[in-house]
Amino acid sequence: MHETSLVYNVVDIVLNQAENCEVERVTGVHLTIGRLRDISESIFEGMFERLTRDTIAEGAELVISRPPIMLRCKSCGYVFHFDAHDEATHRCPACQDKNYAIHSGLEFLVGGIEASPRKEPQSIQHGRCT
Ligand SMILES: [Zn+2]
Missing domain, CATH: 3.30.2320.50 (hypothetical protein PF0899 fold)
Known part of the structure; x- marks a missing residue:
């Protein structure tokens, strides 16, 4: 634990x-x-x-x-909310890229x-x- x-x-x-x-x-x-x-x-x-x-x-x-978990898109820099249970949040909403880093x-x-x-x-x- x-x-x-x-x-x-x-x-x-x-x-x-x-x-x-x-x-x-x-x-x-x-x-x-x-x-x-x-x-x-x-x-x-x-x-x-x-x-x-x-x-x-x-x-x-x-x-x-x-x-909440926030990700930063490595392609365009957009910061977006990530929800493990929501597929729609698993890619950048701005450029649709899946290449991201943990923002917070x-x-x-x-x-x-x-x-x-x-x-x-x-x-x-x-x-x-x-
Ligand atoms: Zn992006």
């Missing part, structure tokens, strides 16, 4: 950024995963939930967006993290927040 390493990466990024920004709680994580990435969203969500347990990201909502659909990135900020310290004792 290749979701495993990807989820580990995401959790790493989220916890690192949360730590850098000293947030108290991560409440939401936005992910962009291109449709060319063969990923089961339910497996992904389940693993995210498990890996964030007992961290400040526990219970955070995972929002996954799946941008392989994205994998953490788009944004929602968090609640750290509360003011209750008191400071000998220079330390408590």
Whole structure:
């Protein structure tokens, strides 16, 4: 299951950024995963939930967006939408060529993290927040 390493990466990024920004709680994580990435969203969500347990990201909502697959025609440069189940999209609509490169659909990135900020310290004792 290749979701495993990807989820580990995401959790790493989220916890690192949360730590850098000293947030108290991560409440939401936005992910962009291109449709060319063969990923089961339910497996992904389940693993995210498990890996964030007992961290400040526990219970955070995972929002996954799946941008469509776009191809760029090598003959005329036209960028068009590709649907594996629709034969009509398997050639360039502008020049009918079948010679194309992947334009987008392989994205994998953490788009944004929602968090609640750290509360003011209750008191400071000998220079330390408590
Ligand atoms: Zn073309």
